[in-house]
Amino acid sequence: MPSTETAKPHVLALFRIVTGVLFACHGAAALFGILGGAVGTHGGTVPTGVWPYWYAAVIQLVGGALVALGLGTRIAALISSGSMAYAYFTVHAKMALWPLQNGGEAAALYSWVFLLIVFTGPGAWALDALFSGRRRNTAEVATA
Template identity: 45%
Template sequence: MTETLTAWAPRVLSVARIMAALIFMAHGTQKLLNFPMRTSEGPGPELLSMLGIAGIIELIGGALLALGLFTRPVAFLCSGLMAAAYFIAHAPRSFFPTLNGGDAAIMFCFFFLYLVFAGGGSWSLDAMRSKPSAG
């Protein structure tokens, strides 16, 4: 049983990376493209504001992570973004993450930090690019 689970670990890492990236990317689409629709009807953030830059990183970084392209540096950037988001937007509200709404930011931060060390898994463009070409 352990051998089977160990053999599947790189694939499951890829699935976890893809799902986390798609959820992360949805935060960027909501900020920049208003999809899914925000509750407020006003325009989204200015692109060069802190929230706008966060949206750009979430959208582009999420897409790159979903593809598994440049996984380690992109995950490092996204992890840092989530650490900053937690301490800037969530921590001032309350010490407790369940009360300040920052539990997702913490999970993203540490999962992306894990990807910095683990890489994208076997189902990633990074893995495809690192294989020697036949010929």
């Protein structure tokens, strides 16, 4: 079991990075028409300012990038989780009860995955650790 405990921060980091990159790709597709474009637009983009789709795409791009980098991870993951819960309940749940029936599997999974990241933290290789390490070292030097 000790080997799994030592690997845990690195596996969490990989999980966070892959999730963040995939989520950011959704936002980039919707905002810039890359990677196949926004869902349902056949390669197009979401018009600027259209509620809630454009705002969701911005959250996906920025939130996904922040989570992938490990910068403000818990806050970015909380906002991303909430946006996906909102998407699920306002768009998908109206059509049918189960995600498999209403096409909301991705929204439901992202919501829960980002909530997990809120509670587990970024793991290893996060930029947050770099910045908090600098602050801690500066405080230690100041007291010495």
